[in-house]
Amino acid sequence: xxxxxxxxxxxxxxxxxxxxxxxxxxxxGEPLPRDSARWTHGWRRVVxxxxxxxxxxxxxxxxSQHSHGAGAIAGYVIVAAFCAAYLGAIGAVVxxxxxxxxxxxxxxxxxxxxxxxxxxxxxxFLATVIVAYFTAFRRRYAxxxxxxxxxxxxxxxxxxxxxxxxxxxxxxxxxxxxTLVVGAFAEIAETNRALVAARxxxxxxxxxxxxxxxxRDLHDLLGHSLTAITVKSRLAQRLAPKDLEQAQAxxxxxxxxxxxALADVRAAVxxxxxxxxxxxxxxxxxxxRAAGVVADLPTTTEMVAAGDRELFGWVVREGLTxxxxxxxxxxxxxxxxASSVEIGDDGVGGAVAGVGKGLTGLRERVAAAGxxxxxxxxxxxxxWLRVRxxxxxx
Numbered sequence: 001x002x003x004x005x006x007x008x009x010x011x012x013x014x015x016x017x018x019x020x021x022x023x024x025x026x027x028x029g030e031p032l033p034r035d036s037a038r039w040t041h042g043w044r045r046v047v048x049x050x051x052x053x054x055x056x057x058x059x060x061x062x063x064s065q066h067s068h069g070a071g072a073i074a075g076y077v078i079v080a081a082f083c084a085a086y087l088g089a090i091g092a093v094v095x096x097x098x099x100x101x102x103x104x105x106x107x108x109x110x111x112x113x114x115x116x117x118x119x120x121x122x123x124x125f126l127a128t129v130i131v132a133y134f135t136a137f138r139r140r141y142a143x144x145x146x147x148x149x150x151x152x153x154x155x156x157x158x159x160x161x162x163x164x165x166x167x168x169x170x171x172x173x174x175x176x177x178x179t180l181v182v183g184a185f186a187e188i189a190e191t192n193r194a195l196v197a198a199r200x201x202x203x204x205x206x207x208x209x210x211x212x213x214x215x216r217d218l219h220d221l222l223g224h225s226l227t228a229i230t231v232k233s234r235l236a237q238r239l240a241p242k243d244l245e246q247a248q249a250x251x252x253x254x255x256x257x258x259x260x261a262l263a264d265v266r267a268a269v270x271x272x273x274x275x276x277x278x279x280x281x282x283x284x285x286x287x288x289r290a291a292g293v294v295a296d297l298p299t300t301t302e303m304v305a306a307g308d309r310e311l312f313g314w315v316v317r318e319g320l321t322x323x324x325x326x327x328x329x330x331x332x333x334x335x336x337x338a339s340s341v342e343i344g345d346d347g348v349g350g351a352v353a354g355v356g357k358g359l360t361g362l363r364e365r366v367a368a369a370g371x372x373x374x375x376x377x378x379x380x381x382x383x384w385l386r387v388r389x390x391x392x393x394x
Contacts, residue, residue: 049090052132055125055178056083059115062122075118082111082126086133093137105133121157121168124149128175132182139186146179216361218265220318223358225261227321228283229254231291250290275313277301281334284320288332291324293345296333303338308389311369312341318358319343319385327383344384362387 056079063075085107092101108130115123131149135142153172157165236250278301288295304312316334320343323332327347335342363373371389378384 050087052086052129053083055128055174056086058125059119059122062119062125063115066120066122067118071118075115078111078115078118079126082108082115082129085111086129089133101137105130108133116156120160120163121153121165121171124153124156124168124171124175127152128171128178131175131179135179135183136186139183142179142183146176149175149179216364219358219361220314222261222265223318223321223325225257225264227324228287228290229257229261231287231324232257235290253286253290275310275317277304277309277313277316277336280313280316280320284316284334287320287324293323293329294331296331298334298336301336304336305338308339308369311365311371311389312336312387314365315341315362315385315387316343318362322358322385323347323383329382339390340386340388342384342386344378344382346382348381359385 059082060076060079063072063079067075085104089101089104089108092098092104108126112123112126112130115126119125127149131142131145134145138145150172153175154167154169157163157168232250232254236247236254239247239250281297281301285295285297301309301312319334320332323329323343323345327345329345329347332343332345335344359373359375366373366387366389369389371387374384374386374388376384
């Protein structure tokens with residue numbers, strides 16, 4: 001009993017946070033259907049619970065048929081007390097007062113037994129209410145209680161000879177099918193609660209994935225742009241005493257990079273960033289020139305499929321950024337094929353580049369496209385980065 005009570009308490013706790021669940025899903029752009037909340041914890045559930053009061057009404061009709069005078073009055077009073085106890089039990093369940101609900105269910109059982117002398121076989125309409133309660137809120141015992149109630153409706157009227165009746169088939173069928181309907185509704189309600197929780201989890205995962213995407217893109221975008229700005233600023237400082245016009249040109253390039261970085265950040269946050277292989281090769285050539293690195297880059301990207309050019313663009317951006325940041329190289333080579341891109345340098349800073357967050361984000365991108373990333377030092381010195389897609393990735 002305690003285990004079942006705990007389970008029901010957990011379900012009610014989930015119901016209390018359902019509004020928060022809906023708010024989370026709406027924040028992710030996926031509004032939850034309001035009908036799920038109505039069916040599981042809305043006014044429809046209250047209507048269905050109160051609809052069970054029809055059965056005490058049928059029991060009262062049975063009292064009027066089988067009892068007269070003071071006996072009929074006593075039967076009506078017991079039926080009214082049964083209705084009050086039932087409403088109290090429903091209220092206790094709603095307020096999560098489990099002990100009170102258990103006590104009131106005991107009271108309902110006693111009142112059902114007390115109604116038998118006055119309503120005869122029609123008293124089993126009250127048993128229908130009790131069994132339905134177990135089916136909805138104490139499902140662990142529902143099957144046993146339903147079997148006992150159905151057999152009671154069939155055997156008790158037949159066994160009590162003074163009632164002059166046989167098995168109460170109508171009452172037994174009413175108890176059986178009403179219980180099955182309540183059980184089906186309970187299953188639907190539980191399924192809806194699970195769906196609401198599942199959609200909330202999907203919304204949470206979608207939000208988390210979007211945050212990770214933005215963080216990864218910002219790292220890649222700003223890492224490249226700020227590295228280029230730093231290199232060109234240093235170059236401008238060195239050129240200022242000797243060639244002021246060239247230094248001004250470099251600073252104009254810094255301004256352009258700053259504007260481009262701002263545009264890239266806005267695009268990354270809004271989800272409409274555009275990275276192309278051709279553009280990254282052009283930017284990389286300028287970045288390497290400013291850093292004093294001899295660049296050996298491809299002049300065409302036609303051999304790469306259109307769907308792979310964005311990914312290869314990210315590879316070139318990350319690889320060249322690491323070359324300028326860490327390698328202290330004098331030469332950098334980029335080789336591109338239809339299914340691979342390789343970046344190598346003759347520097348000494350590869351060990352640092354191999355453990356950065358940029359390569360971690362790049363591995364995620366490439367893995368999502370079904371490719372592999374390889375990186376490592378080159379003997380006697382240097383560093384290489386290779387990304388392969390398709391069959392070459394195996």
